[in-house]
Amino acid sequence: MEIKKFFSDVLIIGGGAAGLFAAIRLSELNPKINVIIAEKADIRRSGCLAAGVNALNAYIGEGHTPKDYADYALKDAHGIARYDLLLSMSERLNHVTKIIEKLGLVIFKDENDKYITRGWRNVKINGENIKLILANAVKNLENVKIINHVNITNFLLDDEKVVGAAGFSTRDKIYYNFTAKATLIATGGASGIYLPNHSGGSRHQIWYSPFNTGAGYAMGIRAGAEMTTFEMRFIALRCKDTIAPTGTLAQGVGAEQINSKGELFQEKYGNTTSERVFEI
Amino acid sequence: MSPAQSLKWLESGEMPSKFNVEIGGSEPYIVGGHTASGYWIDKNRQTTLKNLFAAGDVAGGCPQKYVTGSFAEAEIAAESIAKEINKISITDKVVDFEEFEQYFKNQSDFSVDELEIAMQTAMDEYAGGLTQNYKFSENQLNLAKQNLKRIEILSEKLHANDMYDLLKIYELRERLTVAKVLIEHLKARKETRWAGFYQNLDYPQRDEKYNLFVNSKMINNEVKIISRKIEQEM
Numbered sequence: 001m002e003i004k005k006f007f008s009d010v011l012i013i014g015g016g017a018a019g020l021f022a023a024i025r026l027s028e029l030n031p032k033i034n035v036i037i038a039e040k041a042d043i044r045r046s047g048c049l050a051a052g053v054n055a056l057n058a059y060i061g062e063g064h065t066p067k068d069y070a071d072y073a074l075k076d077a078h079g080i081a082r083y084d085l086l087l088s089m090s091e092r093l094n095h096v097t098k099i100i101e102k103l104g105l106v107i108f109k110d111e112n113d114k115y116i117t118r119g120w121r122n123v124k125i126n127g128e129n130i131k132l133i134l135a136n137a138v139k140n141l142e143n144v145k146i147i148n149h150v151n152i153t154n155f156l157l158d159d160e161k162v163v164g165a166a167g168f169s170t171r172d173k174i175y176y177n178f179t180a181k182a183t184l185i186a187t188g189g190a191s192g193i194y195l196p197n198h199s200g201g202s203r204h205q206i207w208y209s210p211f212n213t214g215a216g217y218a219m220g221i222r223a224g225a226e227m228t229t230f231e232m233r234f235i236a237l238r239c240k241d242t243i244a245p246t247g248t249l250a251q252g253v254g255a256e257q258i259n260s261k262g263e264l265f266q267e268k269y270g271n272t273t274s275e276r277v278f279e280i
Numbered sequence: 281m282s283p284a285q286s287l288k289w290l291e292s293g294e295m296p297s298k299f300n301v302e303i304g305g306s307e308p309y310i311v312g313g314h315t316a317s318g319y320w321i322d323k324n325r326q327t328t329l330k331n332l333f334a335a336g337d338v339a340g341g342c343p344q345k346y347v348t349g350s351f352a353e354a355e356i357a358a359e360s361i362a363k364e365i366n367k368i369s370i371t372d373k374v375v376d377f378e379e380f381e382q383y384f385k386n387q388s389d390f391s392v393d394e395l396e397i398a399m400q401t402a403m404d405e406y407a408g409g410l411t412q413n414y415k416f417s418e419n420q421l422n423l424a425k426q427n428l429k430r431i432e433i434l435s436e437k438l439h440a441n442d443m444y445d446l447l448k449i450y451e452l453r454e455r456l457t458v459a460k461v462l463i464e465h466l467k468a469r470k471e472t473r474w475a476g477f478y479q480n481l482d483y484p485q486r487d488e489k490y491n492l493f494v495n496s497k498m499i500n501n502e503v504k505i506i507s508r509k510i511e512q513e514m
Contacts, residue, residue: 003377009365018336018350018357025358033365048313048337049347057346073344078473079491079510081316082341084323089342092352100351130347151447153380155332156373162332163371168380170447175377181368182331182361185319186354189311189337190458192396192451195404195411196307205284207306214310216338218454220319221461221498226328226506228340228495229316230458231465233308233477235414240302244282249301257303273314277305277414278476 002174008036008145011164011180013152014216015039016047019186020134021096027141035144036178040170040187041211042148044135047188048209052128054248056107058093061120066090069121076272080229097123104133150176152215155183155223162223189234190214197243207236207243235277307410308477310458313337313345315477320495320508324360325353328497331368333357341493383440383449392438392448395431399452402427403459407466408479417481421467428463432456461496464503468494 010026012019015037023035039046060069070086101107106126108116115123138144152167156179164179191208204210221227237246249255257276259265265279289295312318318340319327327334335353336345345353403409406424408416435453440446471487472480493508 001377001381003374005374007370007372010361014336014338016336016350017347018339018354020354021351022335022354022358022361025355026362029359029362030365033362053347056348058344058348069344073342077316077343078486080473080493081343085321085339085342088323088356089345089349089352092355093348096348096351096355100348151450153450154375155329156371156375157329158371158373161330161371163373166375166377168443168446170443173443175380177374179370179372181365181370182333184333184335184354184357184361185327185338186334186336187338189309189313189317190455191309191311193310193400193403193455193459193462194307194407194409195397195400197304197410208309208311212311212337213451213454214458215450215454216334217310217318217461218457220327220329220332220334220338221457223329224497224499225332226320226495226497227461228318228320228493228508229465230310230462230496231469231478231494232315232317232343232474233408233414233462234311234314234317235308235477236306237303238306239282239285240304242282242284242288243306244285246303248281249296255296255301258300272474274474274477276476278479280303280305 003177004174005177006036006179008178008180009033009182010035011178011183012037013165013183013185014047014187015043015146016186016188017049017134019184020138022184022186023138023141023144027143031143033143036180037138037144037146038150038152038165038167038176038178039146039148040151043138043146044132046131048212049131050209052130054125054127055118056097056123056125057121059097059117059121059123060090060094061117064120066093069093072121077232078272078274080232100130100133103137105130147176153219155219157223160224165219185216185220187216188212190217205243207238237276237280305410305414305476307404308408308414310462311337312340312342313350314343316341316343325357326360333361380446383438383446386437386439388434388437388439390434390438392445392452395435395438396452399428399431399456399459402431407463414476415479415481416466418467421463425463428456428459461498461503464496464505465494468505
C-alpha cells in the first residue's frame with residue numbers, strides 16, 4: 001500500500017461541468033491559487049456529460065429576463081425552491097454560454113448570427129465534445145493539477161471545518177490524502193438507488209450516468225452537512241425501452257404527447273416536469 | 281435522434297411516421313441539476329460545513345440548472361472561494377486508512393451486486409419505485425428502512441480482492457447512505473406534491489402547511505429532520 005499526500009489552496013472533488021468550470025474561473029480570478037481536481041474517472045469523459053449533450057437547456061432567450069427563468073423554475077418545483085439561488089444562477093446563464101462558446105463549443109446560429117433556439121430557454125448545440133473542450137481548457141492552466149482515477153470517500157474534518165478529503169485510486173493500491181484551505185464538492189447526483197427499467201446485462205441503460213452514485217451527497221451526510229429536499233425525486237420521461245429523450249421528438253420535430261385515449265395530456269392535466277410523468 | 285431509438289425504428293419497421301412512439305418514466309433519481317435536492321447552501325454556495333462549497337448536481341435548492349446553471353454556480357462558488365482563501369490557513373490532517381484496508385481482510389457470503397439488487401428491490405417495492413407507479417405509504421417506507429438497515433450491516437462485511445471491488449463497495453455504501461436520507465425525507469413530507477415525482481398514499485392531497493423545505497442532518501447515524509421556511513432565504 002502506498003499513501004500519497006497532497007496540499008493545495010483549493011480541492012475540487014469531481015471534474016464534471018461544475019468542477020472544471022470552477023477551476024477555470026479560479027485561475028482567471030487569481031492564477032496564484034493552486035487547485036487540485038480529484039476525478040473518479042478521467043475528466044475528458046466523465047460525469048453526466050461524458051457522452052455529450054445536444055442542447056443547453058437553461059438560457060434566457062430574446063424578450064425574456066433572468067427573473068422569467070427563476071419564476072419558471074420555482075413554478076415547476078411547485079414552490080419548493082430557493083428564489084435567491086435561482087435568480088443569481090439565472091443572471092449568469094447567458095454569460096457562461098458565451099464563455100463555453102469561446103472555449104470552442106459549437107452553438108448553432110441562424111443567417112443573422114443569432115443562436116437557434118427551441119422555445120425561449122433552450123439553444124441547440126453540437127455538444128458531443130463538450131467535456132473535451134472543458135478538459136482542454138483546464139489542462140492548459142498552470143495552477144491546476146488534475147488527478148484522474150481517484151475515488152474520494154470522506155471529507156477531512158477539523159471540528160465543523162472541512163480541511164480536505166481522502167480516497168483511493170480506482171486502479172492501483174494507492175490511498176490519497178488531500179489537505180486544502182477550501183474544498184468544492186462538485187460531484188454528480190445519485191443513480192442506481194432504485195430498480196431500473198431494464199434488468200440483467202442491460203440494467204445500466206438508464207437515463208442518468210450510472211457512475212454517478214451519490215458520493216458527494218454521502219460524504220456530506222456522514223460529515224453532518226445539512227441537506228435539503230431529497231424527497232423531490234427526479235423521474236425522466238423517456239421513449240419506452242430505449243430511454244431516448246422525448247424532448248427531441250416533442251420540441252425538435254413537433255411531435256404531440258398524447259395518452260392512450262389520444263388526448264393532449266399536458267394541456268388537460270398540467271405541464272410541469274413532474275405532472276407530465278404523473279399523466280402517463 | 282438517439283442511436284438506440286433510430287435502431288429500434290429500423291429493426292421493428294414501426295417508423296414514427298406511421299406508429300406512435302411509446303413513452304414512459306424512468307426509475308427515480310436524486311439529482312440537484314434537475315430538482316432541488318442537495319446540500320443546503322447560502323448565496324455564496326457555501327454549505328453548512330465551514331470552508332466547504334458546492335456547485336452543480338450536489339448543490340440543493342436550485343432546480344432546472346442543467347449544464348449552464350452548473351457553470352453559473354461554479355463561477356459563484358469560485359468567486360466566493362477566491363475571496364475567502366487568504367483568510368484560511370491549512371490544517372494538516374491525515375486520515376486513518378484502516379477503513380479501506382478492512383475490506384481486503386473481510387469475508388462475506390454476499391457479492392456487491394447481490395446487495396445492490398437487494399437495495400434497489402427494497403427501494404422499488406417500498407419507497408415508490410417504477411413497479412409501484414412511484415407511489416408509497418408510510419408503512420412501506422418503514423419496511424424499506426428495515427430492509428436497508430440489514431443490507432447496510434451486510435455491506436460492512438463485503439470483501440474486496442482489488443481496487444475495482446473496493447470502488448464498487450463504496451458506490452453501494454454511498455447509495456445506501458443517500459437512500460437512508462431519502463426515506464426520511466419521503467416520510468417527513470405528509471402531503472402529495474409533484475405527483476409523479478412524489479405521491480404519498482397516506483396524504484394524497486397537496487397541503488399548504490408543507491410550503492416549506494424538508495431538510496435533514498445525520499447525527500450519530502440517525503437522520504434528523506429540520507423544517508425551514510421558504511421565505512427566510514429570499
